Amino acid sequence: MEFSDKVLRWFDAHGRKHLPWQAGKDAYRVWLSEIMLQQTQVTTVIPYFLRFIDRFPDVKALAAAPIDQVLQHWAGLGYYARAHRLHACAQQVVNQHAGKFPEDLNGLMALPGVGRSTAGAILALAMEHRGVILDGNVKRVLARYAAIDHPTGSSAFERELWDRAETLTPWVRAGDYAQAMMDLGATLCKRHTPQCLICPVMEACKARAEGAPADYPKAARSKKLPYVERSGLVILDAEGRVLLERRPPLGLWAGLYSFPESEFTQEMDIHNAWQAWLPHNTSMQKMDYFEHTFSHYRLRMNLWKVVVQSLTLIADKDCLWYDFRSQEAPGMPAPISRYLQQGAWPLGKK
Ligand code: SF4
The missing domain is CATH 1.10.340.30 (Hypothetical protein; domain 2)
Structure with missing residues (x-):
């Protein structure tokens, strides 16, 4: 047969x-x-x-x-x-x-x-x-x-x-x-x-x-994944809503909403890079990180918490305020969505 x-x-x-x-x-x-x-x-x-x-x-x-x-x-x-x-x-x-x-x-x-x-x-x-x-x-x-x-x-x-x-x-x-x-x-x-x-x-x-x-199948020749570190800014307003920025239409997590991101990892550098976003003298607090493995690299995202009373959204940025407790979620990358659903933040534990 x-x-x-x-x-x-x-x-x-x-x-x-x-x-x-x-x-x-x-x-x-x-x-x-x-x-x-x-x-x-x-x-x-x-x-x-x-x-x-x-x-x-x-x-x-x-x-x-x-x-x-x-x-x-x-x-x-x-x-x-x-x-x-x-x-x-x-x-x-x-x-x-x-x-x-x-x-x-x-x-x-x-x-x-x-x-x-x-x-x-x-x-x-x-x-x-x-x-x-x-x-x-x-x-x-x-x-x-x-x-x-x-x-x-x-x-x-x-x-x-x-x-x-x-x-x-x-x-x-x-x-x-x-x-x-x-x-x-x-x-x-x-x-x-x-x-x-x-x-x-x-x-x-x-x-x-x-x-x-x-x-079988025989394993591919092993390749060590490079490690990439980024910083995500968790901007909260007085009501506990979080600011999400839409990512560019091409590349990683294209078109999804995520935390505003920076390639810098030191507080001073991050602050300088985001000066245009944040009110003068805004303080930042390092709160947590998450890791995610992609096919070509491992990402570590350090999260910095910033609480603002008000924030004028920059015209050339595609942003929204998101209340994860009561609003329907916009399209978000799974690690961000998971992080928001953990419930350990933003109002208390972190
Ligand atoms: S095809 Fe797979 S399950 Fe079937 S005999 Fe071969 S190894 Fe075993």
Whole structure:
């Protein structure tokens, strides 16, 4: 029996067939789920997906929405560049394709944020074409099945995986096969504890035969992440509201609201840099810090508390006063939102 036959037979008995984006084989829902599932697990994505679909039920609704609302519904999923590309993609589908996703690989890959695997997933899962997918789960299954020992992320690793994926994908039931491979990776061929004894492809799996399947995929050559230190200014008014500044449209946390930020770490330097913002003789109090790891560096954000009676917002800054106890939250990076929700500040403990 061929590899795909075994996988499909297993899928018929054990595969996931009731995920919210599977209903109706709709390209918009499949595309949205694929973007959300990049870097994020199914159980985390489901509530975000449902809220998103409720607010933006189709690609036209998403394209017409202000980016602020999109970011607000995305906040917490991280990797915010995805939300910006999602919005740009929806607008391109509406403006250039009359609201319908293209039905060919190149047309899909020309859309913002749609890579080869996402395009393959849309073709296979929504359009019943032969689309080839290679997300993180599928990579792990194939790397083990074929005992590919190139390091993860290397071009040789990617090339060999795509060759395998292209060869093994069947011409019939490509949608079920794509879902089956994702399910196999998520539920059986787990990162640390592969369940080889009940795996449908165990007999021919090279990593299992070698006796240490969890050793695959081989780790990428380790790189030490640089450490970046920044200062965030937590400006509070007499009512306990906090001032948030919208970040630039490109780069880290693009377009989200965060604490006004500085690259300086010493009080005098920070004060000098923010002179234009703050009333004369305003005192600052170092209160706390948080750390966050991005793919390319680790951030330490030192927080400085400043209480002001009044503050004239600078005209060229995009700011708002936010009362986290009673107002609906604007789109904020998850670490900022988490920090505000901790409740240890601003009126007492810090
Ligand atoms: S036999 Fe084990 S290692 Fe191989 S694909 Fe199945 S679960 Fe993964």
